[in-house]
Amino acid sequence: MRDATTSPSRAGHGTPALSVRGFTKTYAGGFTAVQGLDLEVPDGAFFGLLGPNGAGKTTLIGAISNLVRPTAGEIEVFGHRHDAREARRLVGLAEQDINLDRFLNVDEVLIYHAGFFGMGRAHARRRAKELMDVFDLSAKAKVRPTALSGGMRRRLLFARALMHEPRLLILDEPTAGVDVELRSELWEYTRRLHEAGTTILLTTHYLEEAEALCEEIALIRGGRIIARDSAEGLRAQYGAADIAGVYLQAMARAAEDERRVAA
Amino acid sequence: MSVSSVTGALPDPNAPFTEERRGLIWLCEREVVRFLKLWVQTLIAPVMSSLLFIVVFGVALGDRIADVDGVPYKQFIVPGLVVQAILTAAYSNNSSTVFQARSDRFINDVLSSPLRWWEVNIGLAIGGVVRGLMTGILLLILAVAMTGIGVERPFVLLIATALVLVAFAQLGVIAGIYAKSWDFMAFVTSLVILPLSFLGGIFYSVDRLPAAWELVSHFNPIFYLVQAFRIGFVGQGDVSVWLALAVLVALAAGLSAWCAWLFKTGHRLKP
Numbered sequence: 316m317r318d319a320t321t322s323p324s325r326a327g328h329g330t331p332a333l334s335v336r337g338f339t340k341t342y343a344g345g346f347t348a349v350q351g352l353d354l355e356v357p358d359g360a361f362f363g364l365l366g367p368n369g370a371g372k373t374t375l376i377g378a379i380s381n382l383v384r385p386t387a388g389e390i391e392v393f394g395h396r397h398d399a400r401e402a403r404r405l406v407g408l409a410e411q412d413i414n415l416d417r418f419l420n421v422d423e424v425l426i427y428h429a430g431f432f433g434m435g436r437a438h439a440r441r442r443a444k445e446l447m448d449v450f451d452l453s454a455k456a457k458v459r460p461t462a463l464s465g466g467m468r469r470r471l472l473f474a475r476a477l478m479h480e481p482r483l484l485i486l487d488e489p490t491a492g493v494d495v496e497l498r499s500e501l502w503e504y505t506r507r508l509h510e511a512g513t514t515i516l517l518t519t520h521y522l523e524e525a526e527a528l529c530e531e532i533a534l535i536r537g538g539r540i541i542a543r544d545s546a547e548g549l550r551a552q553y554g555a556a557d558i559a560g561v562y563l564q565a566m567a568r569a570a571e572d573e574r575r576v577a578a
Numbered sequence: 579m580s581v582s583s584v585t586g587a588l589p590d591p592n593a594p595f596t597e598e599r600r601g602l603i604w605l606c607e608r609e610v611v612r613f614l615k616l617w618v619q620t621l622i623a624p625v626m627s628s629l630l631f632i633v634v635f636g637v638a639l640g641d642r643i644a645d646v647d648g649v650p651y652k653q654f655i656v657p658g659l660v661v662q663a664i665l666t667a668a669y670s671n672n673s674s675t676v677f678q679a680r681s682d683r684f685i686n687d688v689l690s691s692p693l694r695w696w697e698v699n700i701g702l703a704i705g706g707v708v709r710g711l712m713t714g715i716l717l718l719i720l721a722v723a724m725t726g727i728g729v730e731r732p733f734v735l736l737i738a739t740a741l742v743l744v745a746f747a748q749l750g751v752i753a754g755i756y757a758k759s760w761d762f763m764a765f766v767t768s769l770v771i772l773p774l775s776f777l778g779g780i781f782y783s784v785d786r787l788p789a790a791w792e793l794v795s796h797f798n799p800i801f802y803l804v805q806a807f808r809i810g811f812v813g814q815g816d817v818s819v820w821l822a823l824a825v826l827v828a829l830a831a832g833l834s835a836w837c838a839w840l841f842k843t844g845h846r847l848k849p
């Protein structure tokens with residue numbers, strides 16, 4: 316295994332890491348969470364998806380990761396249909412809700428995850444050890460996830476998403492409930508993954524940090540993308556000093572549009 | 579955290595998917611590891627409780643109960659108790675593993691992996707199959723030692739065991755997928771499986787029942803499982819071996835189809 320920091324490789328053949336066209340999700344109760352959403356994330360990008368609670372971020376992520384059945388639309392991951400094995404293999408997901416196997420120990424959580432992705436046992440053990448070292452979980456290797464602190468569970472969730480060496484890493488609020496120090500460490504680590512060539516799709520409610528990290532940002536509200544650009548471009552477009560300003564203005568405008576449509 | 583040590587290869591996005599070790603094998607292993615970690619609850623406890631019936635009804639009371647169709651009573655009840663233990667083990671193992679995985683949502687780890695839908699189905703069902711088999715073998719050894727029962731038609735017993743394992747492993751997965759609470763699964767066990775087992779002729783021959791009840795018994799699927807096992811052990815039952823096995827085949831096929839549909843469509847597993 317080569318050290319990705321020393322030899323970053325970008326695919327560079329133009330195929331986007333993620334391409335979403337006309338994605339719509341209407342849940343069983345009849346509620347439409349996302350409506351006709353288009354989104355393209357270039358290979359190697361650090362992409363932020365920002366929006367209020369209930370905007371449809373997790374719904375979109377669920378559809379990309381084959382956890383939510385799309386009502387309509389097409390989703391491709393590096394040019395593969397999102398439900399193809401080639402696509403699934405390339406995606407690493409740390410969900411918003413912590414979901415760790417309570418019957419396995421910390422090291423087993425990592426090893427079996429890699430196993431589901433087809434990794435061999437020795438390889439998986441090696442990788443798990445590596446990531447437990449990185450995420451300071453080695454001392455807890457033989458402990459069940461239920462006996463971990465909240466921050467440790469977040470780290471394990473993050474490490475699990477990385478086990479199979481994904482090319483597209485999806486982080487759905489990876490720093491929810493995490494202390495300041497760990498939060499900055501997680502961001503720093505994510506930044507390095509990105510430098511090493513991993514495409515990152517991130518949702519977070521920490522706007523400043525998103526602004527500092529993301530090359531591109533999409534604002535989503537009511538299941539629609541209402542703005543999309545680099546942080547700089549968005550600031551210029553809205554004449555705002557920072558992304559928080561952009562966010563508030565964009566949301567206020569969207570709310571106004573919604574009222575006008577409703578009236 | 580040591581943030582400086584980013585390691586791992588970046589995969590080629592155009593490479594075909596390959597496995598160093600099959601994901602399906604890993605999932606099967608996970609399911610077996612799960613119940614083995616809890617072996618006292620999952621293996622010893624059910625074997626002991628079935629054994630209790632053999633001790634009380636067979637060995638202690640059996641001498642006072644007349645032979646049934648020439649079979650000593652303590653032996654007569656063994657096939658039904660063995661099949662009941664097997665089907666309960668397969669069902670309860672799978673209903674709880676699937677329900678736990680759904681309610682904690684770690685099933686998402688499997689559903690988002692490159693495992694194919696039928697691999698997920700087989701993987702999640704296999705724990706119940708292995709646990710049912712181990713329960714059956716343990717109980718068989720103990721029952722042979724305690725009652726001296728033999729196996730008259732081993733081939734019938736083998737086929738019946740395989741079919742029961744498939745049917746109830748799948749039923750457990752289905753229940754785990756539909757369940758909204760733990761109580762639902764306990765409800766199925768205590769108000770469906772247990773009564774149907776006891777009314778399925780474990781402790782008596784339905785020939786002795788009044789005609790109406792005998793007729794009703796024939797609508798109970800578990801009756802045919804008990805019959806198939808009894809034919810396997812003592813060589814005879816209340817129905818023909820072909821009818822008993824045919825019902826088992828239908829049951830296994832029907833439940834497998836239902837289960838396959840759930841996994842293929844993602845119905846109830848994915849919103």
Ligand SMILES: Nc1ncnc2c1ncn2[C@@H]1O[C@H](COP(=O)(O)OP(=O)(O)OP(=O)(O)O)[C@@H](O)[C@H]1O
Pocket residue numbers: 342343344346348366367368369370371372373374375411849
């Ligand atoms: N399983 C479900 N069934 C029905 N409605 C759902 C389901 N999951 C989500 N929704 C609805 O879809 C909408 C979008 O939810 P989603 O979780 O995608 O939002 P989000 O942008 O991730 O929000 P947050 O920032 O709070 O995580 C919400 O109105 C939510 O109630």
Ligand SMILES: [Mg+2]
Pocket residue numbers: 372373374411487
């Ligand atoms: Mg969310």
